[in-house]
Amino acid sequence: MSRLSEFPITQRWPAENPDVIQLYSLPTPNGVKVSIALEEMELPYEAHRVAFDRDDQMTPEFLSLNPNNKIPAIIDPEGPEGKPIGLFESGAILIYLAEKTGRLMPNDPVGRYEVIQWVMFQMGGVGPMFGQFGHFFKHAADKVANNPYPVQRYTNESRRLLGVLEGRLRDRKFIMGEEPSDYSIADIAIFPWVRGLSVHYEAQDALKLADFPAVSAWVERCADRPASVKGFTVPAAG
Structure with missing residues (x-):
């Protein structure tokens, strides 16, 4: 069973590679913050487009990950203690990724x-x-x-x-x-x-x-x- 199977959002946006970070986003000022960080940190990820013109952000599957119906959101299959974690709010995601990699944030x-x-x-x-x-x-x-x-x-x-x-x-x-x-x-x-x-x-x-x-x-x-x-x-x- 996939480590992401517990996340209903993956039923609407299936993961081609469930071993990498799953990004649900759009190229808006908020959305690109996370894609840019992932690229800077050289973290493997898979991007899924949450189309506002189709109201994707209002679907039950997306709301199961972010009840505030905003992009971006992520699932990291290798979260704390090696367990999957889902996150929303771009600021929280940036801090999480920086702490995960030890990059783009001072250690002191x-x-x-x-x-x-x-x-x-x-x-x-x-x-x-x-x-x-x-x-x-x-x-x-x-x-x-x-x-x-x-x-x-x-x-x-x-x-x-x-x-x-x-x-x-x-x-x-x-x-x-x-x-x-x-x-x-x-x-x-x-x-x-x-x-x-x-x-x-x-x-x-x-x-x-x-x-x-x-x-x-x-x-x-x-x-x-x-x-x-x-x-x-x-x-x-x-």
């Missing part, structure tokens, strides 16, 4: 918690606020055409968060420092969301991203990494 406690705090900065601030900005600026622009308040509110908050990042990155190449070895899950958590402001929302002018040159250079630096280039395309279009 101070550095570890410094990375985690920046991952939480993304989870609690960057993701929700940039997402709300994008919703009202692009996806629901017609619904707020006569009410500038939502776009202005989230524009202001998005620029404030970009300012926090600009201050952090003004004298360093990555969130944790200047050296290539300082690249961490903190960078992976945050940069896809900043990249999405222009790539997905086409809001570079509305947000005046040119005001944040250190952030822009950092996003380009992170996005050009081979693991990022590959991770942006996972899962492949179905």
Whole structure:
């Protein structure tokens, strides 16, 4: 019997190789965080596309793994103590993978918690606020055409968060420092969301991203990494 048979999600998305990590995702700013991390860590994995246009995320099988019906989610057949584990929430997955591999997070406690705090900065601030900005600026622009308040509110908050990042990155190449070895899950958590402001929302002018040159250079630096280039395309279009 497959070690993944206890997970109902594998009935809808069967595993071709049940011995590797199973990723359920889409190439969104949240989704690519995990695919990029998996590529950086050189962990073998199998990607399954959770298509929103088919409401895959609302199916009983997907909800059995993530009751919050959001991507990404994973199953690791070789979890703690060698037992399978299912996980949702991209921040939790990044921390888990970093601890599993001993990569992309410092070993010393101070550095570890410094990375985690920046991952939480993304989870609690960057993701929700940039997402709300994008919703009202692009996806629901017609619904707020006569009410500038939502776009202005989230524009202001998005620029404030970009300012926090600009201050952090003004004298360093990555969130944790200047050296290539300082690249961490903190960078992976945050940069896809900043990249999405222009790539997905086409809001570079509305947000005046040119005001944040250190952030822009950092996003380009992170996005050009081979693991990022590959991770942006996972899962492949179905």
